[in-house]
Amino acid sequence: MTQAQIGVTGLAVMGANLARNLARHGHAVAVHNRSQYRTKALIEEHGDEGTFVPCDTPEELVAALERPRRILIMVKAGAPTDAVIEEFAPLLEPGDMLVDGGNAHFADTRRREADLRARGLHFVGAGVSGGEEGALLGPSIMPGGSKESYQALGPLLEDIAAKVDGVPCCTHIGPDGAGHYVKMVPQRHRVRRHAAHRRGLRPAQAGARPDPGGAGGHLRRVERGRAVLVPDRDHRGGAPPGRRGHRYAAGRRDRRPGRAEGHRPLDGADRA
DSSP states (O other): OOBEEEEEOOOOHHHHHHHHHHHTOOOOOEOOOSSEEEEEEEHHHHHHGEEEEEEEHHHHHHBBBOSOOOEEEESSSSSHHHHHHHHHGOOTTTEEEEEEEEEEHHHHHHHHHHHHHHTTEEEEEEEEESHHHHHHHHHHEEOOSSSHHHHHHHHHHHHHHHTTEEEESBBOOOTTTTTHHHHHHHHHHHHHHHHHHHHHTHHHHHHOOOOOOOOOGGGGGEEETEEEOOOOOOOSSSSSSHHHHHHHHHHHOOEEEEEEGSSSSOOOTOOO
């Protein structure tokens, strides 16, 4: 049986596209989904893109992986992520790794990392930007976690990440929840852009025909004289991270226009 270099559990569009991206870059990928039809569909439709190892159960996925095991979790944020972690963690051995590629709140990532570290496991919260297309063709990836975990995981992520002048859009961001913390920053700005577009496009709601081009035009289109915002589709459950960023900033009484959390280092209040 082929020993896979990495496993992916959760094969909705983002998870499936990341698995395909890994396979296209020559990495053997073990794939698993709670509903087995997604696994079968991935193999039937894209099995010729690389080496996939289909797995029907968590036990099969763990058995298919080389050590140290690396499992990328691509499910909804919140309770579903916790459920998957508790499903896989008892099957792993010290030094193995779970990676959350969803849009988790960084405080949840810190909690999970501390819990799994106490059990001898690595946990990496990795922000993934680029949506469905980026997941397949090259996303920006923001992994947190320990330096040791990045040594084992980083080369795989750098391989599939977008490149600028040959440099991968992926680096070790920092410990525990740093990756998801940084992912929250551009999402917060996206929320601001959406709000600005809504205000700017109000004339269209009255029947005007604004130019759909220009700054931020990718977020809107005009249909029969009405402006339509194109919704984000890259978050998997829960509040989008940008909205969570606003709530976090509001809780810290940080209401200055354009202020982003990542513009200052974490302090004691952030770690509470």
